[in-house]
Amino acid sequence: MAMAQVAVEMPEVEPEETFKMLGRGVNVHYGDKQALFDVSLAIRANQVTSLIGPSGCGKSTFIRCLNRMNDVIEICRVAGDITLDGRDIYSPKIDAVELRARVGMVFQKANPFPKSIFDNVAYGPRIHGLASNKTDLEAIVVQSLSQAGLFEEVKDRLHAPGTSLSGGQQQRLCIARAIAVTPEVILMDEPCSALDPIATARIEELIDELRKDYTIVIVTHSMQQAARVSQYTAFFHLGVLVEEGETEFMFTTPRDQRTQDYITGRFG
Amino acid sequence: MLLYVFAIILTLTVLAYFHGSRRAASLSAFSDTPLHSRPAYHGAYVAIWAGLPSQVLVLLWVSLETAALDALIAGTLPDAETAALSSSERGLIVSEIKSVARGLIFGEPAPFIVDAAARYGEWQRIAAWCLAASAISLVLLGLAVSQRRITALFRARHRVERVLNGTMVLCSLAAIVTTFGIVISLAFEAFKFFQHVPISEFLFGLSWEPQIAIREDQVAGTGAFGAIPVFAGTFLISAIAMIVAVPVGLMSAVYLSEFARPGFRAIVKPLLEILAGVPTVVYGFFAVLVIAPALKSFGGDIGLPIASNSALAAGLVMGIMIIPFISSLSDDALRAVPQAMREGSLGLGATRAETVLQVLLPAALPGIMGGILLAASRAIGETMIVVMAAGLIATLTLDPLQSVTTVTVQIVTLLTGDTEFDSPKTLAAFALGLTLFVMTLCLNVAALRTVQKYREKYD
Numbered sequence: 001m002a003m004a005q006v007a008v009e010m011p012e013v014e015p016e017e018t019f020k021m022l023g024r025g026v027n028v029h030y031g032d033k034q035a036l037f038d039v040s041l042a043i044r045a046n047q048v049t050s051l052i053g054p055s056g057c058g059k060s061t062f063i064r065c066l067n068r069m070n071d072v073i074e075i076c077r078v079a080g081d082i083t084l085d086g087r088d089i090y091s092p093k094i095d096a097v098e099l100r101a102r103v104g105m106v107f108q109k110a111n112p113f114p115k116s117i118f119d120n121v122a123y124g125p126r127i128h129g130l131a132s133n134k135t136d137l138e139a140i141v142v143q144s145l146s147q148a149g150l151f152e153e154v155k156d157r158l159h160a161p162g163t164s165l166s167g168g169q170q171q172r173l174c175i176a177r178a179i180a181v182t183p184e185v186i187l188m189d190e191p192c193s194a195l196d197p198i199a200t201a202r203i204e205e206l207i208d209e210l211r212k213d214y215t216i217v218i219v220t221h222s223m224q225q226a227a228r229v230s231q232y233t234a235f236f237h238l239g240v241l242v243e244e245g246e247t248e249f250m251f252t253t254p255r256d257q258r259t260q261d262y263i264t265g266r267f268g
Numbered sequence: 269m270l271l272y273v274f275a276i277i278l279t280l281t282v283l284a285y286f287h288g289s290r291r292a293a294s295l296s297a298f299s300d301t302p303l304h305s306r307p308a309y310h311g312a313y314v315a316i317w318a319g320l321p322s323q324v325l326v327l328l329w330v331s332l333e334t335a336a337l338d339a340l341i342a343g344t345l346p347d348a349e350t351a352a353l354s355s356s357e358r359g360l361i362v363s364e365i366k367s368v369a370r371g372l373i374f375g376e377p378a379p380f381i382v383d384a385a386a387r388y389g390e391w392q393r394i395a396a397w398c399l400a401a402s403a404i405s406l407v408l409l410g411l412a413v414s415q416r417r418i419t420a421l422f423r424a425r426h427r428v429e430r431v432l433n434g435t436m437v438l439c440s441l442a443a444i445v446t447t448f449g450i451v452i453s454l455a456f457e458a459f460k461f462f463q464h465v466p467i468s469e470f471l472f473g474l475s476w477e478p479q480i481a482i483r484e485d486q487v488a489g490t491g492a493f494g495a496i497p498v499f500a501g502t503f504l505i506s507a508i509a510m511i512v513a514v515p516v517g518l519m520s521a522v523y524l525s526e527f528a529r530p531g532f533r534a535i536v537k538p539l540l541e542i543l544a545g546v547p548t549v550v551y552g553f554f555a556v557l558v559i560a561p562a563l564k565s566f567g568g569d570i571g572l573p574i575a576s577n578s579a580l581a582a583g584l585v586m587g588i589m590i591i592p593f594i595s596s597l598s599d600d601a602l603r604a605v606p607q608a609m610r611e612g613s614l615g616l617g618a619t620r621a622e623t624v625l626q627v628l629l630p631a632a633l634p635g636i637m638g639g640i641l642l643a644a645s646r647a648i649g650e651t652m653i654v655v656m657a658a659g660l661i662a663t664l665t666l667d668p669l670q671s672v673t674t675v676t677v678q679i680v681t682l683l684t685g686d687t688e689f690d691s692p693k694t695l696a697a698f699a700l701g702l703t704l705f706v707m708t709l710c711l712n713v714a715a716l717r718t719v720q721k722y723r724e725k726y727d
């Protein structure tokens with residue numbers, strides 16, 4: 001049914017090439033419990049797609065399918081297909097490790113490694129061999145930190161531990177760390193939920209800038225945030241994708257009663 | 269008698285608790301001011317006042333009573349009998365009096381001893397009654413004084429917490445005091461040893477032949493107390509053990525915590541821990557009966573002369589013994605690293621192995637070092653395996669195929685059999701013990717410092 005919905009909602013004018021990622025009929029089980037029911041959702045290239053919905057509706061589950069982070073969870077089974085640039089990411093030919101280098105992730109709680117700021121950002125480039133020498137590596141680190149809007153604040157203490165930064169800085173450090181491996185897609189699971197409004201505003205600005213170079217998927221509980229940063233929004237409810245489309249229309253003229261109820265704050 | 273006193277104090281303390289809390293509760297029922305502390309705290313306060321001083325009194329009394337009575341009874345002995353005696357002979361007489369008083373009579377005790385024994389028994393009875401009376405009146409006094417202080421505003425909780433605090437401080441001091449006691453007693457004996465043998469000879473001498481004659485008719489060596497070969501033996505065997513245990517223990521910890529399925533882990537981890545519970549004497553059998561002969565015949569096959577009690581055999585078995593310390597503690601340390609660290613690393617496209625090496629191991633380093641340290645101390649101090657499997661002759665060598673002896677083996681041989689407590693042979697054991705203690709202490713301090721320097725804190 002959701003399949004049909006997607007077919008209807010993606011009119012002829014939109015060729016599939018603009019989809020960076022595409023999930024079709026995704027079903028996810030945790031043990032016996034089904035968390036996602038036949039979800040089909042397109043992620044458009046160089047756009048910000050936000051996933052909204054009440055707690056427990058499967059937003060994190062879906063976003064973690066996009067870089068196979070769910071493989072880490074023993075009891076989790078994913079069915080259906082998800083493509084990146086038209087290639088099935090769950091096919092046996094694809095290496096999850098390689099995929100995660102292309103689809104990076106920023107988590108709800110900032111989780112810098114207990115290493116220096118420099119080493120945190122250099123971690124990805126080092127393991128992927130992205131820099132051939134020290135100067136290259138330093139360039140990558142500086143570039144990523146600047147892109148994440150953190151460089152000015154930490155340039156004098158690159159060798160201080162990453163954990164010594166404030167919460168908002170730590171989250172930007174995690175974004176810098178993700179950018180440093182030059183992924184194509186960045187997944188963010190409630191990146192601002194632990195931050196104050198000012199730090200949140202900085203990250204929102206950052207997301208808007210990053211859109212030039214990356215495709216971004218963000219999970220958020222804040223309707224305002226979704227409206228501010230995203231071009232496309234998907235509304236999940238009880239494991240079902242209820243409605244998706246351009247953010248502007250979604251917030252002004254929702255088609256589904258449940259969406260309407262949720263964005264007007266009647267439940268959630 | 270003592271038991272009854274304890275029981276009475278305990279019962280009264282429990283009653284005091286109920287009395288105190290009941291009283292506080294009824295106070296709050298009849299007045300408007302709310303209680304500062306809950307009734308239970310008032311009860312505990314009264315109970316502490318009732319129980320604690322009398323318990324302290326009983327303990328003090330018990331620890332001092334014997335010495336006091338002995339001194340008293342020794343003072344009443346007729347001068348005619350004791351004037352000519354040395355102090356140790358007088359001590360013997362006092363013990364005889366005490367055993368007669370207890371009803372253990374050997375042969376025909378002298379009449380003055382029988383007299384003194386009767387007096388001694390009498391005094392003990394009096395002392396016991398005094399103790400009971402004073403302890404119980406102390407309980408009642410404490411109860412009476414403290415229960416009168418209960419008012420709604422009385423800060424019973426603060427008082428009780430202070431007492432609890434003090435108890436905790438005392439408990440933590442106990443361990444420190446014990447350690448100091450051990451060191452001081454060791455140092456005392458070791459000091460006596462160094463009056464016979466110069467400290468420089470002990471620390472730097474290259475030959476160890478402690479079996480000197482303690483009676484005229486014995487045939488024995490001339491005595492040489494250079495401890496270097498003995499410590500070299502300990503070092504060699506412990507090093508072999510660590511070479512076996514560290515890689516195996518660490519790898520199994522990494523496998524168990526990061527790669528194994530939960531079912532496998534649930535079976536293997538307890539099994540590994542059972543290994544830690546095997547008595548070391550059993551490991552000793554294993555070394556002597558299985559490993560050593562196997563090594564020897566293997567050496568024979570490939571043309572290597574391997575001694576039947578080689579350092580290698582003892583070290584290998586000791587290594588197996590300490591694997592669980594390393595694997596179990598490292599496994600706990602690895603699992604304590606937050607899942608967010610793993611996901612962060614995997615989310616950047618790191619493999620599991622990279623995650624383990626670059627994120628998890630550094631974060632778990634303090635715990636892992638703790639395990640390795642514990643294992644090293646166990647190896648250095650291990651006695652039974654080496655007594656059974658290592659040699660007795662102190663050879664100065666680093667060749668693992670030869671037989672060496674260790675510090676602990678030497679301590680055992682020096683202190684068993686024919687001994688005399690102020691011959692250098694016996695005292696040497698204490699010097700060895702002290703040196704061993706100082707060495708493990710330095711090892712611990714050094715390791716702690718390294719950990720603090722390199723640890724990566726994740727909170």
Ligand SMILES: Nc1ncnc2c1ncn2[C@@H]1O[C@H](COP(=O)(O)OP(=O)(O)OP(=O)(O)O)[C@@H](O)[C@H]1O
Pocket residue numbers: 030035053054055056057058059060061062073
């Ligand atoms: N590791 C897991 N094991 C078992 N069930 C899980 C696991 N993770 C999620 N679930 C279940 O899957 C469903 C969806 O969870 P998910 O975390 O995707 O929700 P969410 O939309 O991200 O919620 P929130 O907004 O609170 O983060 C929930 O019912 C949850 O109980």
Ligand SMILES: [Mg+2]
Pocket residue numbers: 059060061189
């Ligand atoms: Mg979530």
